[in-house]
Amino acid sequence: MSKIDFLKEQIIEARAFVNRLMSELPEDLWYVVPDGTDSNFIWQAGHLLVSQNFHTMTAVTGVNERVGRLMPIKEYNKIFNGMGTLHRSITKDLIPVTKLREQLDNVHQICIENLELMNDEALAEPLAPLPFKHPVAETKYEALSWSFKHEMWHSAEMEAIKRDLGYPIVWMK
Numbered sequence: 001m002s003k004i005d006f007l008k009e010q011i012i013e014a015r016a017f018v019n020r021l022m023s024e025l026p027e028d029l030w031y032v033v034p035d036g037t038d039s040n041f042i043w044q045a046g047h048l049l050v051s052q053n054f055h056t057m058t059a060v061t062g063v064n065e066r067v068g069r070l071m072p073i074k075e076y077n078k079i080f081n082g083m084g085t086l087h088r089s090i091t092k093d094l095i096p097v098t099k100l101r102e103q104l105d106n107v108h109q110i111c112i113e114n115l116e117l118m119n120d121e122a123l124a125e126p127l128a129p130l131p132f133k134h135p136v137a138e139t140k141y142e143a144l145s146w147s148f149k150h151e152m153w154h155s156a157e158m159e160a161i162k163r164d165l166g167y168p169i170v171w172m173k
Contacts, residue, residue: 003123007144008115011056014151015108018048021158025167027097031090034164039088042097044158046080046090048151049104055147056111060118060140062128066110071103115144 001009022045030041053073057064067073079090123141127134137143163169 003120003141004115004118007123007141007148008112010148011052011108011111011115011144011151014148014155018045018151018155018158020170021155021162022101024170025162025165029165030097031092032165033089034161037161037164039157039161040090041158041161042095042100043080043089044154044161045100045104046076046095047088048154049100049107050076050080051150051154052111052147053107055137055143055150057114059127059130059134059137059143061114064110064114067107070106 022041025041030045033040049071050073053064053067054077057067079094118140123139123144125140127137127140127143134143136146159169
């Protein structure tokens with residue numbers, strides 16, 4: 001298996017895990033911040049949208065114009081960016097859950113399409129020019145690898161939010 005195929009597979013598997021979590025919590029609870037926490041499901045999903053866009057596309061192949069045409073990604077970066085964010089929740093009715101889920105799927109599909117255009121040789125290359133230093137990566141491989149690890153990190157947070165809202169952890173289906 002090539003490195004790019006491995007990375008693509010991991011990104012797809014991480015998203016499948018998150019999709020399962022999202023299907024287990026009713027959408028009317030996505031804006032609820034459980035007691036003792038600082039986040040809600042809607043922010044977590046939005047954060048995964050902007051982070052996948054950043055780690056798998058912006059940092060690897062540059063700004064993806066298609067993403068910008070499909071959603072207000074610059075505004076989403078302000079709302080859902082995790083680096084230095086003082087809040088990790090958003091208020092009800094800011095973005096409908098179904099709309100954000102559709103946009104999350106769109107970014108994921110564009111990410112996979114981009115990966116299918118890459119080869120292993122490109123993975124050793126430095127990142128595309130960014131306005132700030134990438135928090136964990138210097139090469140395209142490192143950014144893509146971080147993307148699925150980061151998604152799994154947030155899936156654990158989503159699982160905790162789901163549990164705190166009265167929906168038990170489901171490991172196998």
